Amino acid sequence: MTDTAVAPRNINISQAVAEGLRLAMEDDDRVLVIGEDVATQGGVFGSTRGLLKAFGPQRVLDTPISEMAFTGMAVGLAMEGYRPVIEIMFVDFIGVCLEQVYNAIAKIPYMSGGRVDMPVVIKTAGGSIGAAAQHSQTLWGLFGHLPGLRVVAPSNPYDSKGMIAAAVASNDPVVFIEHKGLLLERAQDFEFGANVPREAYDVPLDKAAVVRPGSDLTLVTLSGSVRHALTAADAAILSGVDVEVIDLRSIVPIDWDTIGASIAKTRSLLVVDEDYLGYGLSGELITGAIERFGLGSLDYVGRHGNPGVPVPAALSLERQIVPGTESILNAIVRAGAAR
Amino acid sequence: MTDTAVAPRNINISQAVAEGLRLAMEDDDRVLVIGEDVATQGGVFGSTRGLLKAFGPQRVLDTPISEMAFTGMAVGLAMEGYRPVIEIMFVDFIGVCLEQVYNAIAKIPYMSGGRVDMPVVIKTAGGSIGAAAQHSQTLWGLFGHLPGLRVVAPSNPYDSKGMIAAAVASNDPVVFIEHKGLLLERAQDFEFGANVPREAYDVPLDKAAVVRPGSDLTLVTLSGSVRHALTAADAAILSGVDVEVIDLRSIVPIDWDTIGASIAKTRSLLVVDEDYLGYGLSGELITGAIERFGLGSLDYVGRHGNPGVPVPAALSLERQIVPGTESILNAIVRAGAAR
């Protein structure tokens, strides 16, 4: 992350993503953006705004509501040398077109014996903002399970621009999951990654970031939960727990170096995950850490997140299911007490 | 499991499943079977054979290749009081209709505040038998991640009949994953669960089975890997490792009592999983065990399975990716040496 003393630009995360895309498209005219409402409207969250004007309707294509067709288009386009960015408006809708994602885009590099690559970005938005069970999921755990996909989710303005650029530049297919709760947030409101340079830059897709150093507990999270974790970590000082917060950024691959260095210090690992906990990120991180660093390397492991419940409509219920500052603080305090 | 001295009937697993379905359909005329080739042909693996004759084309419906439509039909049918069994021929095809499975069938009980249940069985076949990347997956880890679904996979003839019966009887949606490598195997060739009584019976969906007692290492697996694990466990005696083999049967829910009792004895856990290891069963089992029984309860944890590679076509490659007797034995021996 590059935080400088310069005052942050007055842009939101959607604009940062759009800027990353714009620069990538200027740089490489094989890059296309395809999806519902990406052109005229510039995306329902604005993260493709301005692209139609800059690149015209062939490179920025508004589609009918036909996810299967336009996701599968990416395969043909990639075979023709294009680098399509396919937008699935909400990640919740992936169930209508997952087939093309995991059986084709993800596997063709392998099935072709390395002869056909698939430089495709599946760009989509996840996260809970009160929109209930079918419009609130994050589902990175689902993508992580399926081989051949890089899976990333940025947490802040700087990374959002740099990671979409890196995703477009990658020769591997990348699932790029934005967080709906972040997209309209202003850069200046971020404690970290608030500065978005105007020029092009990449944020590597496989490096986690230590967004808050600490000595007692390694808290690993990503996407919308990072800022809640930071707030909780600040509050946890009062309870005597000094939390190191790691923004994972990428769930495939996982940056074990960063996690390992932190665990070596803290000997404690708490995973905070807005996604469903079961068969997901937390199990993989805890198991992967133990595999790499040994059962004896940890005095505490824990996880906090959606326990396997569809996200309810009423806010009174949603707050019980989706991790927030308060619930993360509780998890930290429990971890602190348990160590 | 009920193994008696009586000689096993000469049937294969497909027939055991078909018999379980037939008895369930006799017992309850709200049960329907819907899918491609389930009626006239009786299923491409024969696991619905005889049902058309017994119950007619309304209750046993051959469909066009329209998974989205006939999977979604289950929602309307369940709302009307029916109990549909939907067959997705190969689990690999779930990507074309997952939407109805996870956003509707799985969530409607919750989204309706408990007012609408979805007694639906998604019956499908998984597993590697040399059919390459798009016809070899098991994907239980994917279903396990999504809330609201029971997910089960039987390993032997007795369980196959009893678990399909229990799945049909369940008021929760159940994903029932058969193994293509098992379906045509004869009952008499099984070391365990070879006897299939003619009468109706249920095998509970939430109880794991200790299929081989042992004292040194708890090996948890399911489906097609169980028999390989048993053979490997027998061979491991020579290496001085006495393996307890647990057939998980269900991955949602997980039978922690059975696993906990075993671990208490062995203090060692090896998960063998034909599915992709990442973000899947092994992470959940290892993490869940640690959460429940403590980091101090285990001297060894390990996992063996598909490391995150699409299943290759050539057998020379497939054998490197899909766990078999030999590779499981190696994993056991490594575990034994590590303890």
Added chain:
Amino acid sequence: MSDTLTDAQLWRDRYRLMVLMRRFEEACLTGVASKEIHGELHTAIGQEAIAAALAEHIRDGDSLASTHRNHLHAIAKRIPLHPLMAEIFEKETGLCGGFGGHMHLFDRERRFSTTGIVGASLPVALGHAYAAKISGRDSVAFAVIGDGSVNTGGFHETMNMASVLGLALVVIIENNEWAISVPFSAASSTPTLAERASAYSAPGERVDGLDVDATSAAIGRAVAHARSTGPAIVEAMCYRFRGHYEGDLDLYRSQTEKTDRTTTKDPVVLLRAQLRDSGMLDEATLGELEAEASAEIDAVLAAVRAESQPDRSLAHDHVFASGLTVDFGTKGAVA
């Protein structure tokens, strides 16, 4: 409409229902302003005539599968207004106890459901239609969808299967010219959606969806065909008055278009003028009906407002109908 203007009661009911629908949507708008309603609320203001026409045909035993823009369909299906609005307002008294919210309405007894996934309601309707057939009931399964939904694979698969099986399925397409920011004309390979019915050996009819009478007649023909033969499509033309959802900046439609449509294509305004000008109902009666509808909605809104969100202790309930709970990650673990 002169011919059918013989039954004053029919027209009173129609007008009252359409006004009630309009008021219902307006009440929902206040819930967005008050932040009682979250997520994206989709209203069907401007589309009342279609739902009112549907209400004339749909029987209790019939089913209805709807979409994200579903409130008026729920009213047409005679879901009681109070639990309906309470669910939209995420209250414990809601149709689904506040668990579902405005995109996820379920009433098993009334065979009504909705989904937030475009196209996904059609297969559900197919299931209802098949149930009717195999249980020997003469019920009709209705699916109401938007113009954009026709381009989903689910539409095609459902229509083909319904036709092959000869099921009583009526698909009503509310063609409001837009699917979010994409105009109908830019997304459809045919000038009308009705004509696509022939690909399923089904009848398809385009009708003026501002005209409750014409729409009702078209739905009547579709129902008759469905009962006797198989699926039928009615494409009812209308206009989406508001942004796609509340909060949509709606900059993708020209102000000229919006002004034109909302001034010339308001089905409630048009019907009012027609009824008054034809002498069918006088100003006083119209005003009375309006007051009645407003009062009914006001009362429901006031009641809903006074109610609570579901108790947070319930959040983990109902994941499994059997009562199974599988909460993952309940506690941390120490060495």
Added chain:
Amino acid sequence: MSDTLTDAQLWRDRYRLMVLMRRFEEACLTGVASKEIHGELHTAIGQEAIAAALAEHIRDGDSLASTHRNHLHAIAKRIPLHPLMAEIFEKETGLCGGFGGHMHLFDRERRFSTTGIVGASLPVALGHAYAAKISGRDSVAFAVIGDGSVNTGGFHETMNMASVLGLALVVIIENNEWAISVPFSAASSTPTLAERASAYSAPGERVDGLDVDATSAAIGRAVAHARSTGPAIVEAMCYRFRGHYEGDLDLYRSQTEKTDRTTTKDPVVLLRAQLRDSGMLDEATLGELEAEASAEIDAVLAAVRAESQPDRSLAHDHVFASGLTVDFGTKGAVA
């Protein structure tokens, strides 16, 4: 065909190609018997005339997306026979190094791909068609599918989008009467599949797929329409001679039907008789062409047989084009 029977060379090529295709499939059958080929092998025996007709129109710059029943389409696309057969036999010399197998053939240079998922090839063809458009090339994207694939949502979405965008997409439907065990007539809402094209403002034509000449002419018309206007459909009637896959017991089709079709509807036999009876080619020439084709295939088969499966050490390669490896679960851990 009398009129066009003027060019002996054309007919020699056609017959030789169709015999070659038949021999190719027969060679694959031996690979099943020898267990060199695993999974379900799908041959297109009985469908040669369609692929041969296609071969006359498809240019190097055109693309072709095929299905599980793809060998003859690969030949039509001029994929060299040796790597093609080697891939089907899972050899290291295969088109994809033995990683893909017979359902997963990819040749980027020749713009050829296949998939084992029914319906999934159509969106891929759409992508090729869009690429041709935006890069200003006049290439045509071909998709060859089975009759069963038309009932998938992917067909509908693809046809609609291709039409909206005016893309040069030609969809050739090999209607072989069956989709595994389900007869065409039991799965389709229309008596022909060609007529469904109108739902996408596209031309659709049904043709006798046993007649290479008629099929070629129909494809020619479709290609012309595609280049000038947008998508077009050719439905070519044929019969699936063998079980759905090798090993299929195929008990769902009556023996009467199978005997009737295989004796009266073999395109190779029909063409041979026609060429001989019309005097276009004499018995000796026909025999010569057959011997040539057989010799060519025998040589490929012998070469392929002598080759090895890929070295097992390669199994973890190629998951990511970038070289990234993310093997999960590499080792156990101890306390």
